[in-house]
Amino acid sequence: MTEKAAKTIRRPRTEMPVQPPLVRIQNYLEVALGYSEEDALTEASRCLQCKKPSCRQGCPVEIDIKGFIGQLQKGDVPGAYKVLREYNSLPSVCGRVCPQENQCEGMCVMGKNPEKTGGPVAIGRLERFVADTFAKRLAGGDAACQQITGEAACRMTRDDLTVACVGAGPSSLTVAGYLASLGIKVTVFEALHEVGGVLIYGIPEFRLPKDIVRREVDAMRELGVEFRTNWVGGKSFTVKELMEEQGFKAVFLGVGAGLPQFMHIPGENDIGVFSANEYLTRANLGRAYDFPNHDTPTFKAEEVCVVGGGNVAMDAARTALRLGAKKVSIVYRRTKAEMPARAEELEHAIEEGVKLELLSAPIALNADEGRRLVGMTAQQMKLGEPDASGRRRPEPIEGATREIPCQLVIIAVGTRPNPILLEATQGLALTKRGYIEANPETGETSIHNVFAGGDIVTGAATVISAMGAGRRAAKEIAKRLLGTEL
Numbered sequence: 001m002t003e004k005a006a007k008t009i010r011r012p013r014t015e016m017p018v019q020p021p022l023v024r025i026q027n028y029l030e031v032a033l034g035y036s037e038e039d040a041l042t043e044a045s046r047c048l049q050c051k052k053p054s055c056r057q058g059c060p061v062e063i064d065i066k067g068f069i070g071q072l073q074k075g076d077v078p079g080a081y082k083v084l085r086e087y088n089s090l091p092s093v094c095g096r097v098c099p100q101e102n103q104c105e106g107m108c109v110m111g112k113n114p115e116k117t118g119g120p121v122a123i124g125r126l127e128r129f130v131a132d133t134f135a136k137r138l139a140g141g142d143a144a145c146q147q148i149t150g151e152a153a154c155r156m157t158r159d160d161l162t163v164a165c166v167g168a169g170p171s172s173l174t175v176a177g178y179l180a181s182l183g184i185k186v187t188v189f190e191a192l193h194e195v196g197g198v199l200i201y202g203i204p205e206f207r208l209p210k211d212i213v214r215r216e217v218d219a220m221r222e223l224g225v226e227f228r229t230n231w232v233g234g235k236s237f238t239v240k241e242l243m244e245e246q247g248f249k250a251v252f253l254g255v256g257a258g259l260p261q262f263m264h265i266p267g268e269n270d271i272g273v274f275s276a277n278e279y280l281t282r283a284n285l286g287r288a289y290d291f292p293n294h295d296t297p298t299f300k301a302e303e304v305c306v307v308g309g310g311n312v313a314m315d316a317a318r319t320a321l322r323l324g325a326k327k328v329s330i331v332y333r334r335t336k337a338e339m340p341a342r343a344e345e346l347e348h349a350i351e352e353g354v355k356l357e358l359l360s361a362p363i364a365l366n367a368d369e370g371r372r373l374v375g376m377t378a379q380q381m382k383l384g385e386p387d388a389s390g391r392r393r394p395e396p397i398e399g400a401t402r403e404i405p406c407q408l409v410i411i412a413v414g415t416r417p418n419p420i421l422l423e424a425t426q427g428l429a430l431t432k433r434g435y436i437e438a439n440p441e442t443g444e445t446s447i448h449n450v451f452a453g454g455d456i457v458t459g460a461a462t463v464i465s466a467m468g469a470g471r472r473a474a475k476e477i478a479k480r481l482l483g484t485e486l
């Protein structure tokens, strides 16, 4: 039997150790604990090192997956990290939050016949292992890790080549990391008081510890990226001022799409109704989970309903459990199969006791005389023909409604672009839905040398797609500024 054939004989994916559900809902610490070195080497050994690795085609930033796993197979963590960092400025983040099942792992050849092979290589978990282990070793003074970091930082920053990024989410961070590594001076302007976008204010600590995001941001500071917080594009400055008065040669707009959408049903203004955006921002950025040690309070209730079926809904539901709710239900108008959340988040939410109220659409939120929420009226739905997204359209079953008692409703049914910057930027072409129109290859907008990418162009999507857009724009900016094909 060839070595390759031997490798494809069923060896199950190495499980990720996690905190037990009943323990983790009592704390706000990370749920998934990460691979040990032994786990990582066992999992890496499942990779076939394919001649034409299909996994890479599934990665929006085109990480050389085969390359980094190959280094890991040799036990060379610094070498594996070096390969990763060439493509990805936020490997610890992506290893934790990317929907790998739809991307690299979804394309891995080992996933084609899982009965025989044990399933796709756990690429995300390996990425996390490499990035975390590298950071630990670097902090411990490991010479090989220091050399790699030193090589990245040794390029001189050219102060005559300056680029501004507006917004400090994953799209802008990717632009900043890529350009800084080429010696271009980048300044990032962020409206909030912390850098990281949704990674800081949206995704909870128990899924993505904030120290991990800060660590990645600090690595960019060391490359010379300057971060200016509490600067609101469109209010504190305009794009025109950045270019004409402050002399930035190019501007990247990565302001996300953080304006919450509501359902426009009766009762949405009553006490106890929150957008997921506000609820999660209080919990994460304001650290309401640690009140009163931090001074942002949150709204607590015994029975909570979260409306929606994506990652945002899962995060809100699991946060509510950790903040003391006795019963948390996800109310979703389709079935479990159509839920857009990452498979692992849905699985973890169910393990933790989150209930699913499927084929249910809220039609009214009901309050007492003091306008405090007491429950929700939900319309029973059935699935009809597929809609434009390819998912089967939910249709109401006439006369079938029911009451769900709850004192807190968190609405996670999507977001829209915030108009502040867009309205203040003359000549910026927008789509019919109010997002920025950008060239899909280069990210350039209708204004010369002004680029855009991430959720503000695509609508709410994923961290890695925002990073992919950032990378494309950064390549184009570098080409124009440095005059070289990269």
Ligand code: FAD
Binding pocket: 097, 098, 099, 166, 167, 168, 169, 170, 171, 172, 189, 190, 191, 192, 196, 197, 198, 199, 202, 203, 231, 232, 233, 234, 254, 255, 256, 257, 258, 280, 311, 312, 315, 342, 418, 420, 421, 453, 454, 455, 456, 460, 461, 462, 463, 464, 466
């Ligand atoms: P953002 O991350 O939204 O960052 C935009 C930044 O711009 C923000 O910091 C904002 O404050 C700032 N800003 C806005 N307007 C201005 C202005 N006028 N001036 C200056 N700054 C401004 N994706 C995944 O892949 N996996 C997940 O598990 C996942 N979970 C999620 C959970 C939640 C709760 C949410 C909300 C989203 C989740 N996503 C997930 C989606 C993902 O986080 C986004 O697609 C991604 O962050 C988009 O990146 P971005 O750079 O476009 O914008």
Ligand code: SF4
Binding pocket: 046, 047, 048, 049, 050, 053, 054, 055, 056, 065, 066, 069, 107, 108, 109, 110, 121, 123
């Ligand atoms: Fe092949 Fe999967 Fe390894 Fe990629 S991760 S090289 S597709 S086995």
